[in-house]
Amino acid sequence: MATAIAATVAALRRAQAARNRMQLTRARHDTRVWAVKRRERTRQLIELGGLVAKANLVELTDDDRAVMLGLMIEAAATLRSERREQAIALWRRRGKRAFEQSVADENRRSRGN
Numbered sequence: 001m002a003t004a005i006a007a008t009v010a011a012l013r014r015a016q017a018a019r020n021r022m023q024l025t026r027a028r029h030d031t032r033v034w035a036v037k038r039r040e041r042t043r044q045l046i047e048l049g050g051l052v053a054k055a056n057l058v059e060l061t062d063d064d065r066a067v068m069l070g071l072m073i074e075a076a077a078t079l080r081s082e083r084r085e086q087a088i089a090l091w092r093r094r095g096k097r098a099f100e101q102s103v104a105d106e107n108r109r110s111r112g113n
Contacts, residue, residue, distance in 0.1 A: 054102065 061067040078087045
C-alpha cells in the first residue's frame with residue numbers, strides 16, 4: 001500500500017512538472033496583443049536596468065534607490081530646461097564612448113588579454 005501511494009505521489013509530481021513546463025511554453029509563445037506588449041515592456045525594463053548597472057549607479061550609490069531616482073529626476077529637469085540640447089549632445093557622446101569601451105573590453109576579454 002505504501003509503495004502504491006509513493007508511486008502515485010511521484011506520478012502526480014511528474015504530471016504537475018509537465019503541466020508547468022507546458023504552461024511556460026504556451027506563455028512564451030502567446031501572441032495575444034496584451035501578452036506581446038507585456039513581454040516588450042518587460043524586455044525594455046530589463047534593458048533599462050542593465051543601463052543602470054552598466055553606469056555603476058548601484059555601486060556608486062550603495063544601492064540607494066532614492067539617490068538613483070533623484071539623479072534621474074535631475075536629468076529629467078535638465079531635459080526640460082534651456083540646456084536640453086547641450087545636455088543631450090554631451091550625454092550621447094559619453095554614452096557612445098561607454099558602449100564602445102564596453103565592446104573593446106569584451107573583445108579584449110574574449111581574446112584572453
